[in-house]
Amino acid sequence: MDFLSKDQLSDLSHNVAHDLKSPLRKIRQFSELLALDYSDVLKGEGELYLEALTESSNELGGLIDSLLQYVRCLTDTREFETVDLNAVLTKVASDIQFNSKSDVTIVHRDLPAVKANPDLTLALFSNLLSNAVRFVGPDVQPSIEIYATEDHGSPIVYIEDNGIGISGTGAQKIFDPLVRLHSKNEFQGFGMGLALCKAICDLHGWRIGHFDNKIGGTTFEIKFSQVV
Numbered sequence: 001m002d003f004l005s006k007d008q009l010s011d012l013s014h015n016v017a018h019d020l021k022s023p024l025r026k027i028r029q030f031s032e033l034l035a036l037d038y039s040d041v042l043k044g045e046g047e048l049y050l051e052a053l054t055e056s057s058n059e060l061g062g063l064i065d066s067l068l069q070y071v072r073c074l075t076d077t078r079e080f081e082t083v084d085l086n087a088v089l090t091k092v093a094s095d096i097q098f099n100s101k102s103d104v105t106i107v108h109r110d111l112p113a114v115k116a117n118p119d120l121t122l123a124l125f126s127n128l129l130s131n132a133v134r135f136v137g138p139d140v141q142p143s144i145e146i147y148a149t150e151d152h153g154s155p156i157v158y159i160e161d162n163g164i165g166i167s168g169t170g171a172q173k174i175f176d177p178l179v180r181l182h183s184k185n186e187f188q189g190f191g192m193g194l195a196l197c198k199a200i201c202d203l204h205g206w207r208i209g210h211f212d213n214k215i216g217g218t219t220f221e222i223k224f225s226q227v228v
Contacts, residue, residue: 020064027057066192073120073199080204083118085111085125085157089146092125096133100142104133108146112155114224116204124200125159127193128220132161155224161217166210175208 031054034042042050086108093106106129114121125146133142145160166174175198201208207223 021061024057024061024064027053028061031057063192066196069123070192070196070199073196073203078117080115080117082113083116083121084113085121085148088118088122088125092122092129095126096129100133103141105141105143106146107144111146111148111157112224114155117200120200120203124197124222127197128159131193132159132163132218135163136161137164151223157222157224158219159221160213160215160219162215163217165212165216166218174210 031050034050035054039047089106089108089111093108097104097106129144132144136142140162143162146157147160148155148157150156174194176195198208200206201222205225208220210218210220213219
């Protein structure tokens with residue numbers, strides 16, 4: 001069996017995404033036209049159907065973008081450079097706190113610099129912290145602490161949250177693409193965030209894992225192999 005090269009896989013994914021996005025754009029455009037020109041006709045159930053159509057098309061668009069980003073992690077060939085994780089976490093924390101509807105506490109300290117793809121490293125921590133903010137219990141203010149230790153000269157970074165934790169039969173598969181542990185009604189998402197994190201770590205030769213912490217949430221750990 002012949003396998004696709006990285007370049008072939010990258011080209012294929014972009015072509016498929018283009019073919020999917022083209023009809024999706026038309027669905028969105030005609031949905032908007034229906035809402036504008038026939039709002040006086042589409043009452044009751046008709047209005048609900050149109051809202052469901054718009055919501056589903058937006059969800060599909062987000063899923064396509066997530067899959068494209070996932071393939072990029074599998075095929076990226078950019079040379080690594082020095083990345084200061086303190087600077088990365090400062091930006092991620094600022095973005096999350098600015099966009100969050102609730103108060104979010106994010107503390108990080110004394111993180112190492114590593115050899116990495118800066119864009120993918122940003123995506124890695126953005127996904128992990130966004131999940132920590134999203135998967136919390138009702139009336140719980142998200143609190144996240146990021147800190148580092150060292151093992152035989154290799155740094156380990158921990159992301160500790162006070163969320164709902166990860167449990168159940170699906171917990172072993174959380175790094176697989178399109179795996180959701182909760183229904184869409186409970187928590188929104190595409191089931192791609194942690195798969196993306198795993199792909200980014202694999203690309204760099206890092207190891208990512210998770211365990212339950214003492215406050216009932218989840219702690220993710222990333223063991224880095226390339227440091228400055």
